[in-house]
Amino acid sequence: MPPTPEADITRYRYDVVVIGAGGAGLRAAIAAREQGKRTAVISKSLFGKAHTVMAEGGAAAALGNTNADDTWHTHFRDTIRGGKFLNDPRMAELHAREAPERILELEYWGALFDRTGDGRISQRNFGGHEYPRLAHVGDRTGLEMIRTLQQRVVALQQADAAELSDPDAMLRIFAETAVTELVTDETGAIAGAFGYRRVDGGFVLFEAPSVVLATGGIGKAFSTTSNSWEYTGDGHALALRAGASLVNMEFVQFHPTGMVWPPSVRGILVTESVRGDGGVLRNSEGERFMFGYVPDVFRSQYAETGAEADGWYEDPANNRRPPELLPRDEVARAINTEVKEGRGSPHGGVFLDVSTRMPAEEIHKRLPSMHHQFKELADVDITAEPMEVGPTCHYVMGGVRVEAETGASDVPGLFAAGEVAGGMHGSNRLGGNSLSDLLVFGRRAGLGAAARADDHHGAGVSGERASESVSRALAPLKQGRGVNPYTVHTELQETMNDLVGIVRKGPEMEEALERLAQMRERTDMLSAPGDRVYNPGWHLALALPNMVLVSEAVTLAALERTESRGGHTRDDYPEMSPQWRQVNLAARHGDDGVSLTTRPLSGIPSELLALFDDDELAKYLTEEELS
Amino acid sequence: MTSTSSPPTGRARIPRRTLRTDRWWLGPVLTTLGLAAFVFYATARVFQQDHYWVGEHHYLTPFYSPCLAAQCVPEASLFGRLPVEFPPLVPYALLSLPILLLFRVTCYYYRKAYYRSIWQAPTACAVQEPHRTYTGETRPLMLGQNGHRYFFYLVGAITLINTWDMAVPFFHGSDGGFGVGLGNLIMFVNVLMLWGYTLGCHSCRHVMGGRLKSFGKRPVRYWLWSRISVLNSRHMLFGWLSIATLMTTDFYISLVASGTITDLRLFN
């Protein structure tokens, strides 16, 4: 059906609308299209530029190519351990089970992963994974993934071009288009999505019975972040406003190794593969300090001496893993402590060294983009000198509460997958589990959305409702003497970084909430001079309220959870509490702002619980649960 | 994709040929000078019909090899002489020179060099070219560039002849038997450079292995391809070095042949 022009709005009708064109969004769109559904993908940036391209290390999947002992059970166990037993067990199970299939499917669509000697997909070691498990392409795995999915979309479009003489007939990408509002009908179910085209400022309205959120994370609410421009928490905020709940928002992952110098690149990611391939962390005294930071729960699995740790790379059967490969939350906290206690590098990080660990040629081959990144941006040759690294905001474990099987949220017709969905990773995500998460749950959400479109057509969106959305979107352009969005954005980033960062304190977060409340009021008066054609000030003014809203949810949940676990560390409550493990905090949005409720976390099925020994379980579970 | 009504192209209109501030013209100027020097020198020499042979040590300049005219010194004619006397201005190496010329004219490196510096399409990157239309290598005459591989095969044979020409003088020392003079060394380096250039040819890289879809089952072809790739990545370097050594070799032999200097003997 051709789009119907309406005063200033272009209307489209689709079966499934996917918001976000990263790994999860594209995988969802492919799944929906393969079910025969007319599918639209809405992307804030150009097609193929999504944040997924930034993923470096690999995609975790128990293919068992490099070590045949690896099975989905061990992958499941590692994931639960990494998430400190707060993961949604069903999601962790589905993820571990289906990841290998999803990776092989990518290969069948043309992806070229690095190979083993016998011609299979090679797998590499990563933090928290017991076996080498990450399918990878050098250190640009995310790029390979996005490109493969992009090319798969094109292949499907080519099939439609041949059959229906229009490549966009069944699957269309709306590049550089941002959604500002989800529209629900009177029953609370999804009716559509409203947004604008960045290129000309024209408004678009998509009517659809199913909407899949795949918008990624919230990192741009923090000042030191590895996240790109797009990570403004749009999907989290859209879901909240549409009536869905967000779980686990207090858990924000700080990647232990981001660049720290020069200031303009502070936060850019240094891949975990550097450590997976042998890189070590040292403080200013030259000490390999991670040996002092192995927590009790992981004590038995990690090496105690440098010699044992070094032996593990060659002979993992007879040596334990180096402590540099602890889950990310542990390493990030350790670095934070070293720097705070005065053993940091000149620019406030620690040293990450591969130059003394492998020959230059090997570094060029295994870590080409890291070499390039440091050479170009910091004038550092990583084959000759150590890198300076420090923690950087990387990933939000929290997100839309979804059904594991279908990605369905609390709002009928609204689905979520990837970083915007919550539960899968518990309190801390393992490296490599993100890319496989995108594929497994992207596909499931696409199937879920397609299934709903089988018997729902969506209520449609009235003209009045659409014009309300238009006037809200136009407000910043009309408030000539209002607040500069760039200024508020900087304040927000500093607030979140300083007060709700790696290590949190009750009073600081209370202060953050006060500041956020003020910012929320000021975001009503944002002003963006200029017109509607590719006006970045206007775009930021429309995204900023999302970041503020999501930041409130993060801060509220972080203040509420009086324990330390994974990506949530409380200075005033340093212990992990078995009681807190039994619940998720769920945030909802109402007339008086964001509010929290607790939701019980479903238990791990007994046959999977048997994967853990009693000693380990005793560290996480309450006594009633154990008995 | 967007339906804004834009003017015909809608590109940024900036009425300057380029905004580059570096010395982008230097490369094309040097290339032109280098190519011109070679063309002038080579033309002058091949039309000279003299000073190509040093009888005492059997030095033969590559510009006259194999020597075909009836006037040629018999020992300089590896494959014998034609029964006709070549008139003035006809090169004695009538068969090999056109092949060598066409090999270099169709060479992927030299194409870049003269398209940029002489044809000015483009003169340098992001510098507007002076031509109103452009069809590249799509028209009949230019399609001939696709025949590069056939010149490669022929030049492979000629390079073998050059190698023979280089080897023979080692057995013509001043007192007969084995001997080494400066001329031998110059010819040796020249032949090395010629092989470096010839084997590093893009067509050679394709024929030896590049054309395969999979290397996994063809270890020998893969080995060949990877070695040739190393040479190929220095194809420009070998292109210029071999021109320089060709001229040096010819110039040295012509000086010795004309009696201007005598060969510096290192051993016998």
Next chain:
Amino acid sequence: MTERTFRVWRGSGENGELTDYTVEVNEGEVVLDVLHRLQATQVPDLAVRWNCKAGKCGSCSVEINGMPRLSCMTRMSVFAPDQTVTVTPMRTFPVVRDLVCDVSYNYEKAREIPAFTPGPKTSPGDFRMQQEDVERSQEFRKCIECFLCNNVCHVIRDHEENKEHFSGPRYLMRVAELEMHPEDTADRRQIAQDEFGMGYCNITKCCTEVCPEGIRITDNALIPLKERVADRKYDPLVWLGNTIGRRPKDTPIVPNTRRPAEEE
């Protein structure tokens, strides 16, 4: 901290001009940082396309002092202290506004290339490929689609009329990538020449010079593809085979992916 003069192209479509700004620059900054400071302090509506600011997404392609570059990977320290820094949009594509171009040409060309075609009897998990088999195509898959190569290529940069029948280095490299994929079964050599304009390339290597990923586009993709085209189209034995009826199976261009001329 120092003050620098930035000369930035402002405007939309063909109507625009270079405008001078004086702006603060700090140690270690790249051109994109300075553009962001301009946005935050002087011209909030300055249009700049960017995403990752780490040289991985290929969004922030512009021309800096006349050379096509990623603004996030161009350090201010490469310029002389008193040098004016001129930033313009890419010159080959229509301008949306300021430094942002409409790059849809590239996406249209991408759609014309027949996709990866595995053998009909294979299924996921069947492939066995050696590292040396995948390495050639892997180099091309490093491409971040910044489109600087297509922007700098004189075939379309200086000749708008060639856009119709020339796919640019980026997509000829994509054809080469597929042709070198060990498990691909299509044959795109004929259309590489006839539809995607391989013959327009005169291997002058500007694409390679500007590639921020350091991909050796000309030597490793375009010339090998020219050689493969020569195998298919300019080899007397193949020609002879053709005339006596043993036609190679050429994969045709994907139907209905090329916009009809009147819609241009």
